[in-house]
Amino acid sequence: MPVVLQSSRFSIFFFLSCSSWGDFLLDVIPGLVFSTAKEDVALRTSIPRKLLMQVDIAGSTEKLSSILRMLADRLENTGELRASDMRKDFIMNRLPPCLGCNSDSLTPGGKLPKLDSKIRLQFRDHAVITVEPDQDNSDDVRKEMVYVYHSLRNRRETHMMGTEDDDTASMEGAAQQTPHGLRFPLSYLDALKQIWSGSTVCVKELQLTSAEEKENLALALWTECLIEVF
Incomplete structure (x- = not known):
C-alpha cells in the first residue's frame, strides 16, 4: 500500500505543479514570439546597446507593453497558439x-x-x-x-x-x-x-x-x- 499512496502523491503533485494557466502561458508564449518574429520586423530590431547594463531597466516597460499588446492582437486575429512542452509532459507521463x-x-x-x-x-x-x-x-x-x-x-x-x-x-x-x-x-x-x-x-x-x-x-x-x- 505505501507504493500506491506514493504513486498517488506523485501523480497529484505532477498535475498541480504543471497544469496551471501560468504554466500554459510559459509554454505557448515562446512559440508565439518565434512565429511572430518571422513576420514582424519590430521583434527583430536590436535593443539599445546599454540596456542590459543599466541598473534599472524600467524605461523599457513601455516598449515591452506595446509588444505584448501586439502579440495579444495577433493571437485574437489569427487564433495561432502552439503549446509543446506541456503536451510532451502530458504524453510522457500518460498511461x-x-x-x-x-x-x-x-x-x-x-x-x-x-x-x-x-x-x-x-x-x-x-x-x-x-x-x-x-x-x-x-x-x-x-x-x-x-x-x-x-x-x-x-x-x-x-x-x-x-x-x-x-x-x-x-x-x-x-x-x-x-x-x-x-x-x-x-x-x-x-x-x-x-x-x-x-x-x-x-x-x-x-x-x-x-x-x-x-x-x-x-x-x-x-x-x-x-x-x-x-
Missing part, C-alpha cells in the same frame, strides 16, 4: 491504452497502407501534434517541424512508481526523458490534421504534394500503430 490481454493493436500488423488504402486514427487520446523548432538542428536559425508524440510505448508497470527515496531522482529524470514519436516537415501539418479529424480518409486524398509523401506519412503512422488500415 498507455488499456487493452487487457489483447495487445495486438500496439504491434504493427496486417496490410501495409498504400496509396489507395483508407486509414483512420486510433488511440487519439494518446497522441498529440506539436509544431516547434527543429530539435536536431543546431543552426542559429532553426526551421519549424511537426512532431507527433504518443504514449503507446509507455510502460504501465512502472508508471508513477517508485520509493520515497527516489522521488527527487525521478522528478529530475523526467525532464531528461524523451517521449516516443515522429518528426515531419512543416508541410505535413495539414495532412496530419486531416487524419486527426477522426474520420476515415483515403491516403491519396491527404493534403500533400506527391504520392510518395502521402504513402510515407501513412507508413510512418502505421509503424507507430497510430492508424488503422482498411
Whole structure:
C-alpha cells in the first residue's frame, strides 16, 4: 500500500505543479514570439546597446507593453497558439491504452497502407501534434517541424512508481526523458490534421504534394500503430 499512496502523491503533485494557466502561458508564449518574429520586423530590431547594463531597466516597460499588446492582437486575429512542452509532459507521463490481454493493436500488423488504402486514427487520446523548432538542428536559425508524440510505448508497470527515496531522482529524470514519436516537415501539418479529424480518409486524398509523401506519412503512422488500415 505505501507504493500506491506514493504513486498517488506523485501523480497529484505532477498535475498541480504543471497544469496551471501560468504554466500554459510559459509554454505557448515562446512559440508565439518565434512565429511572430518571422513576420514582424519590430521583434527583430536590436535593443539599445546599454540596456542590459543599466541598473534599472524600467524605461523599457513601455516598449515591452506595446509588444505584448501586439502579440495579444495577433493571437485574437489569427487564433495561432502552439503549446509543446506541456503536451510532451502530458504524453510522457500518460498511461498507455488499456487493452487487457489483447495487445495486438500496439504491434504493427496486417496490410501495409498504400496509396489507395483508407486509414483512420486510433488511440487519439494518446497522441498529440506539436509544431516547434527543429530539435536536431543546431543552426542559429532553426526551421519549424511537426512532431507527433504518443504514449503507446509507455510502460504501465512502472508508471508513477517508485520509493520515497527516489522521488527527487525521478522528478529530475523526467525532464531528461524523451517521449516516443515522429518528426515531419512543416508541410505535413495539414495532412496530419486531416487524419486527426477522426474520420476515415483515403491516403491519396491527404493534403500533400506527391504520392510518395502521402504513402510515407501513412507508413510512418502505421509503424507507430497510430492508424488503422482498411
